[in-house]
Amino acid sequence: MTDTRVLITGWALILFGLFTVTGAVPAIDAGADLFLDLVFLPLDGAPSVTTKAERLLFGILGGVTAGWGVVLWQLARGACMRQAALWGGISWFVIDSTASILAGGAMNALYNCAFLVLFLWAGWSRKTA
Numbered sequence: 001m002t003d004t005r006v007l008i009t010g011w012a013l014i015l016f017g018l019f020t021v022t023g024a025v026p027a028i029d030a031g032a033d034l035f036l037d038l039v040f041l042p043l044d045g046a047p048s049v050t051t052k053a054e055r056l057l058f059g060i061l062g063g064v065t066a067g068w069g070v071v072l073w074q075l076a077r078g079a080c081m082r083q084a085a086l087w088g089g090i091s092w093f094v095i096d097s098t099a100s101i102l103a104g105g106a107m108n109a110l111y112n113c114a115f116l117v118l119f120l121w122a123g124w125s126r127k128t129a
Contacts, residue, residue, distance in 0.1 A: 011069065024103040056108060064096065
């Protein structure tokens with residue numbers, strides 16, 4: 001049985017993560033700038049994403065948030081914990097690593113491989129068909 005509240009929360013996290021990850025790419029970072037403007041009131045356009053480090057962190061934050069949302073989405077749909085961890089980890093890896101490369105921090109994508117191995121290990125099923 002699907003838990004609607006958890007499903008909605010999962011989708012909200014996925015969408016917010018994808019919105020946040022736009023801060024990693026200069027051509028589409030207006031949403032991240034707006035987010036910063038809302039956090040650091042007043043709405044004056046003063047805060048903005050400008051450095052490689054800020055872009056990298058927006059990419060990482062977006063990937064982690066979307067991956068967490070995928071975990072909740074999977075659990076709400078009845079997936080086992082291993083499957084939820086696997087798909088959440090893969091989603092995080094793809095989004096975080098892609099954003100890291102686009103932000104100019106390609107080495108983070110390489111470092112992410114170590115964490116991906118952990119997600120693959122956690123999600124590996126010993127059951128045979």
